[in-house]
Amino acid sequence: MRRRRLDLRLWAPLGVLLVVVVACFAGPGLLGPEGAQQALGERLAPPAWLSGAVDGKPLGTDAFGRDMLSRTLEGGRVSLQVGFGAATGAVVIGLVLGLVAGYRGGWWDRAIMTVADVWLAFPFLVIALAAVAVVGSDIPVLVALLTLGGWVLPTRVTRTIVQRVRSEDYVVAAAGAGASDLYLVRRHVLPQVLPANLVVWSFTVGALVVIEGALSFLGLGVKPPTPSWGNIISDGTPFLETAWWVVAWPALMIVVTVMCANALGTALRRRWQTGSGVLDTSTALDTRVAP
């Protein structure tokens, strides 16, 4: 194998994402439990480099005197669990439905794609709000809800590729050698749809982290005191003029995470987009991941 130069467009966003994930899941534990404790004497203390800062709370404190560093990292747990979990769920569902629609065709194809079209016509955020109001907002509920918000794109991408691959001569040739449908899908079709779906997964993570933030901001995400980036921002907005840092850190984390997820998706797409158009995602990805 020929060695390639390290592709920074791929590895930089991947590295930053890994740092974010590790920091959010390991960080609060390392910082100790004090960060989550309220300290009403230290309310809305600014970050360390401004006057009036409190020792041991380098990014300032929120309205209850809790350490912003520890809150922000802990808030990331919920946002990332929901974002990555729901994106994975959406891609898995999309893979299965796309394979069935593209491979079986006919009635299955029409049924699945009709549901997908109807699904996109619904205002997803409004439905999500209604659903959360009814069934509550635990992390599994949020993951399930956002999975439902993201399955259409991977389904469409998978179906498009499967339709092309299934009529390739080598698939027909393998069928001519006695292969069953399941064998053909596993051995010849699935390897062709996985790269595109990894790209879709990456973009979906970014989109769903934003949507989770929006739900939390509207008070329909996880319930306080459990922090998530969205509800920290929501809690901080009344103090935006006097204590910008409460909103700034979680907002910055959302921006960094989403940008890295999108950059990773773009880099993967570029990497796999060979001359033959093996990755037919470029047009499909222009449509929105979710409303």
Add this chain to the structure above:
Amino acid sequence: MTAALQIENLWIEAGPVDDPLVLVRGVDLSVEPGTVVGLVGESGSGKTVTCMSALGLAGAGVRITRGSVRAQGTELVGADEATMRRVRGGVVGTVFQDPLSALNPLQRIGDQVAEALVLHRGGRRRAHRERVVTLLARVGIPAPEQRARAYPHELSGGLRQRVAIAMALANDPAVLVADEPTTALDVTVQAQVLDVIRAATRDEGRAALIVTHDLGLVAEVADRVAVMYAGEIVEEGAVGSVFAAPQHPYTRGLLASRPLLAPGRRRLSAMAGRPPLPGAWPGGCAFAARCPDAQTACAEPPPVRRGDDGWSRCWYPPTDDPGRDPVEPQERAG
């Protein structure tokens, strides 16, 4: 002797059930062990769809409405998936037109040949390595041990087609069906691939059905030839007698329009008109509109006339008309 592949009165159609497009109208064809049958015809005459439908590989929407296909006695029309899977590759091996696209570009060729073995004999791919190398050697691939680890793009077109033939022969099928196996290859390589196919049939007692539009290929490898026109077989017979004395005017036209390196011929003769499209086939003889000898009777379906060894579908075969010159057999040496 029973035929290895027996097609009887096969009707195939596509499109909506209430308004179908008839593609093949009552094809009869049988391939005996140890013989090569060439199925020739223009594009759209239904030759490929006949073979692919017989194996259930024609794709969605193409269906057999009547008739029977038997491979080594097993009826394939209406057979369940398990039977079809056992027959495909096991009883009937298939070779496709384009050797590059018939191989998965992401898999080593040895693995792909092994795949054909795994599908019928079970076990792991690695367990079949020895037989894979034997198969690759049998179809004339040099250094088969090394080549088994190559990817399709590393091989030439001819070698790729040999790999495809090795896959088709992996489970010693009784019948080899090849759809235009040499069309995508250049002429010198064509001859080598034909040698491989011939060795796999005559020498090993296998039956072969070769779909082609190349009459030179038929003359070279086939024992019998069936000529298809507008979804029907219009003439069938031993290659020697069909080429020497074609009974159907379409066969005569095909033979006359081959480019020949003979002195004195300046302009390539061509048949007037175009073949009718599926769905627009006339009621009587389908070739009547282009036939130089058409008469009023040709508006009715022509009778099947049996000769000593073969048959044709024409109202006025040349034997009724001794004034006509048959195509001289010497002209075949092209």
